[in-house]
């Protein structure tokens with residue numbers, strides 16, 4: 001059995017003015033052919049899961065391209081076309097294929113296109129024809145669209161935020177794909193897009209509305225007729241018509257069942273829509289509370305400056321307040337990516353360490369995968385240690401603090417630039433977590449964004465919207 005394997009993953013924040021170009025992909029990952037298998041085998045990623053499952057099932061992988069970049073503005077046309085054309089050329093050159101495995105995101109917005117993944121899957125379908133099944137893994141933040149559903153046989157969305165089930169979804173997509181190839185199942189899908197645009201702040205799956213929805217989905221999946229249920233919280237910082245919550249239910253040849261379950265989930269999502277609205281603590285308040293708190297470490301979550309959501313990652317408002325509360329100032333850091341995350345800060349400090357920024361993920365997300373932050377310096381500014389990195393990367397792993405010689409457990413306060421992902425690794429070690437409302441492109445206060453193209457009305461931008469969920 002021969003399975004084609006490719007990855008193209010990007011979460012596009014259309015409010016960001018930082019274009020995601022080839023250099024951004026090269027900084028994170030852009031590789032071809034057999035090297036993909038060597039790099040991702042055994043890692044806590046979709047590709048890691050796909051590779052492990054394929055090898056266990058005795059399938060031969062035909063690896064093509066793996067491309068990913070840190071979330072930022074629209075993906076430039078040239079790198080998008082490069083990766084797409086490479087994928088299509090490899091498909092054409094692959095000879096006989098039994099199935100296609102794609103690791104995509106679902107919220108990629110290339111220049112001049114609203115739905116990157118729909119375009120990719122449709123193009124792959126045109127090459128392989130109707131008989132070769134296509135299974136796709138998608139991020140929990142995917143903005144589900146018609147073309148993705150129409151041209152793929154199976155979509156498998158992550159079921160967790162923090163995303164700790166990526167490898168599991170890769171395994172599932174591969175096993176299900178093989179069952180389709182062997183004609184043991186016949187995927188039949190139903191989907192819903194209720195008018196809800198959940199901000200990131202209450203999208204976490206440990207508690208709240210997404211937990212509620214996934215508890216119901218988990219029950220539904222116990223039925224052997226149900227192949228899988230994916231509830232996409234969606235990515236609200238993409239100003240495209242399809243942004244927002246998406247529900248996708250796939251059954252084994254039972255359209256009526258798929259429709260009924262999708263409706264049940266849609267109704268529940270709408271009934272509990274107000275639980276998605278999220279408010280964080282103002283900066284001054286949050287810093288004062290952290291300084292006064294007992295025990296350590298206290299995590300200050302800079303939720304709106306999450307590079308994983310396309311924010312700059314060099315926002316200065318919390319640091320400004322920490323320094324104001326007891327420090328002096330003289331060199332210029334932060335606030336350089338754009339003007340939406342606070343102004344650059346003049347500070348005086350001493351350089352504690354310099355490094356090449358290479359570390360290995362040790363937390364529950366992307367476990368074992370090497371990370372690259374580029375040239376990295378730690379600056380001591382009185383009692384505040386600032387880790388300055390070159391490539392934007394979300395603080396989702398305490399290893400990103402530890403590898404520069406700082407023990408996160410020994411610090412009074414840890415400021416993490418992350419909305420939810422940090423919770424998987426920091427919740428177990430934090431004495432307290434304070435969610436902070438600093439400015440930024442991943443803020444859960446959607447009223448701050450100048451939406452122009454999203455379908456309206458949509459909750460919570462139109463808080464009094466009346467909608468019959470069906």
Ligand SMILES: [Zn+2]
Nearest residue numbers: 139140141163
């Ligand atoms: Zn995500």
